[in-house]
Amino acid sequence: MLKVLANDFEDADATAAHRIFEQLSEAIVSGDLAAGSKIQEAALAARFGVSRAPLREALRRLEERKLLTRSPRSSARVTVLTPARIVELFTIREVLEGVAARQAASHMNASDINHLRALLQRHEEVLDAIDDDIYRQGIADEDFHFYIIKCSGNATLAQILCNEYYNLIRLVRRQHSRVPGRARRALSEHHQLIEALAEGDGNFAEILMRRHVASALRSILGSIATQVEIAS
Template structure:
C-alpha cells in the first residue's frame, strides 16, 4: 500500500469518526478527493483487497465505491490489470471540449431566463473577485478551486435542468479537471478567459439566451484553441488552466 493510500486511509478514518455512517459513501468521497487533488495520480492502480485492508473495512464497500468512481468516469477497469485511475490523452481532452461547447452553450441559454436575480448578483461578485485576483498577476492562471463558486458550475446549476446539471457537475467537470491537470496550459490565458466570463455574465444579466449561448460556445472554443496552441508551441506553465 502506497503512502498516498495510507494518507487517504487517515482521511477515511476521520470521516468514519461519526461524520458518516455509510462506509461506501465515505470511501467514494475520500477517493474522489484524492484523485481530483492528484494525490492518487493518473494510471495508479486501486487494489480492492489492499484498499479494504488499509481502510479496515470489508471488500463490499470498496467494490461499491470503485463502481461509483467508474460511473463518474474517474477510473477504468483494465482486463488483467484491475481498476486504475484514468490517464486521459490529449485526444480525450479535445473530445471533452467538443462536448463541453454544446452542453455549456445549452446551459447558458437556459440560465439566461432561469437564474434568479440574487443568483446573478452572486455570480457578478464571483467574477469581480476573480478579476481582482487576475489584476494582481495579469499573466497568471484563472484558478477556480472552489467548486461551489466556479463560474461554470454556477451557470450549470442555474439552468434549472436537472439532467443537464447532473451531466455537467457530476460527470463532466471531474473528468475535465483531470484532463486539465494532465495536459497543456497556456500562460496568459487566464485574463482572456475572465474577460470572456464578463461578457457571458452581461448576456445572462440581459436575459439574452441567444447571445449567452453564442458567447459560451466561443469561450469554450477559445480554451480549445489555447490548448492546441500550447501543445504545438510548447508554451506552458505549471499552474491550473483557466476555465
C-alpha cells in the same frame, strides 16, 4: 465559500462507500493516484481503513464516471486522458454548457446577475493577488460555471455537468495546467457572458459560452503541444 454543489448531504450519507468514493475522486484528480497506475483493492482498502466491499462499490462509481478503467478480471487503472479524448469531452461539454447558458438567460433574475458579478469580482481579486494559484482559479471558475448551469433550471443537466463530469474536467485541468494569460482571457469571456445573461439574450449567451469552452480547449491543447515539444 459558495455551496453550489449539493455537498450538504455529506453528513447524511455517511456510508463508507460514499466517503471512499469522494476520497478516491480527490486522490485521482489531485494526482495522488497517478494516471495509468494500477488500483489494488486490498491495498487501497487497507489504506482507507475499510474492507473491500465498500471500496468496490466506490470503484464501480468511479468507473461509471470514467475516472477508472476496468477490465473484468484485471486490476482497475486510473484513466489516462489522451488529447483525442479531451477533445471529445470538450465537444460534449461545449454543447451542454451552451444550452445551459441559453436556458439560464431566460431564468436568471437581477439577484442572480448580481451574484455572478460578485463572483467575478472576487475572481478578479484572487487573480490580482496571486497570479499563479491554479487551484483557486479553478474553484472560482467552477463557481461561475456551476452557478450558470444551476440557473438553467435543468436539474438533469446540472447533475451531469456539476457532478458526473466535474472531476473528469478537473482532472484535465490538473494534468494539463493552464497556459499563462489564460485566466485573464477567461475572465474577460466571463464578463461578456454576464452581459448577455443580464440582457436575457439566450442566443448570444449560448454562442459566448460555446466559444468560451472551445477557447479553454484550445488553451489546453496548446499546453499539451508545448509539453510534447519540450519533451522531445
